[in-house]
Amino acid sequence: MSKQVGLANTFEAHRKHLQAVAYRMLGSLSEAEDAVQETWLRLSREDGRGIENMGGWLTTVVSRICLDMLRTRKSRREDSLETHLPQSFTSQENIIDPEQEAELADSVGIALLVVLGNLNPVERVTFVLHDVFTIPFNEIAPVVGKSETATRQLASRARRRIRGAKTVPEADFAHQRDVVKAFLAAAHLGDFDTLVAMLDPDVVLRDDRQTGSSRVTRGALALAKQVSGRAQKAAQLALVKGQAGIIVAPRGRLLYVLQFTVNQEKIAEVDLISDPERISRLDLAVLSDGTLVNPD
Template sequence: MSATQDWLAEQFEAHRSHLQGVAYRMLGSLSEAEDAVQESWFRLSRSDTTDLKNLGGWLTTVVSRVCLDMLRTRKARREEALEGYLIEAIVSDEARGNPEQEALMAESVGLAMLVVLGKLNPAERITFVLHDIFMMPFTEIAPIVGKSEMATRQLASRARRRVHGDVSHLNPDLSSQRELVDAFLSAAYAGDFDTLITTLDPDVVLRDDRQFEAVRVIRGAAALAKHVSGRAKAAQVALVNGSIGVIAAPQGKLLYVLQFTLKNGKISEVDLISDFARIRKLDLSIFPS
């Protein structure tokens, strides 16, 4: 390897973490993100860098284009990406390569965020990640997605509405409702039976559409608390059809959604939805910060 190649390799390694973060948010898969980053190195190593002034910007552009191609190929393979979440979720840990690293990466990005990003089309996702997360100007994003600057701004605006929902119609009591659901999730995760009971209406009902569950309907606070105690490890509060809800997505791979009905400061009904035909009809968005 020449001195120039040595220098390029050193500079590339200095940018690898950033590139992996960009690619992971775009693709939602650590192995695919690593492939995209590696492809950007191949392209760099074959390019004339004599007049290259901003290596970081150049690499971000390249990895974004690689990710866009991968997303478009993925979309062509399956019309709906949601099926892929379940397929990837049940693959063995050995097949994943590094499940612990992927779990850490998913947690750092946000499980619900990964799921919601997965519902964007490829150009929307690339634009949202580059502009709203990494603050890249539209003038630089437009050539990547092959749109005019105005069209790229519209892509970002549409993606933003889908990610964050329509905040103008949110229930003003949403914050207090979130506190209740957060307490429910924390107690479920910790296996704190007594605290779980305090979050539930005595006559609470859980309806579970998973076919492998022996019990499809659970009634009563004690029965429900016993059923969920020690669970909820991959659950995160989100907006489901504009109301308080939960997305369960280990490593960012969607398994099910919870919808809640609240009454008198308690959880009175819980609907667990895992059927993809039903999930596709849900409007999932990130809880406003």
């Protein structure tokens, strides 16, 4: 009994790290907890015998469990967009504290969590282990069942997808990013006058959540009134089809995307996209200053 207690204490010392690994791989706190619990069950069956590097062993096991869970999710067509739909919000609320998950998502980076969901399972596991937790490729290769060279290529491919590619010149993109960032800040603060000044007088907002004529808002005054003080805390800058945009993802679950057209320092058009099929056709990526990515 005392040996089992000692093993449990050792596991608890690693629990926080394992949860961090699993959450970044799965994007769901409830699923991360399931993966960590399964890791404990496997450790208890091993009884700790012959494990020289407990931290490394546990990280490998939880990573393999997460990889299996991601593959199962994909095979059931439960991709990131479907798991991020609004109706899934209440499914785990009796198990996981929504505020706790929201804080965890914010600490990881909402944009990064959303974009990680666009990677295939092996890319996601490889990227998280190497670029987030700085685990060397020779240790990741056995986890994903690839050669070290192939694993390195997976990480590079994932990194390119996460960073995305700008579709406008750097100077234009920097200006565009600053405009969208200022718009988001003014919407958060409820700064009506600043919002009006940033918007083209004939600005158009198209919202696919609405039907009929209500889906279109026209004019700077009308749009400023609609968004002033109503920006969600979970709204964050991101690359949307290679240009500066906004994603809204409470607890890391994507609700909608805002795509902007900026003309002569003013926002001329805004498209609010919430339909999963439309979102799946968007290239989403994190801004270069919004994620921690280690070099090869």
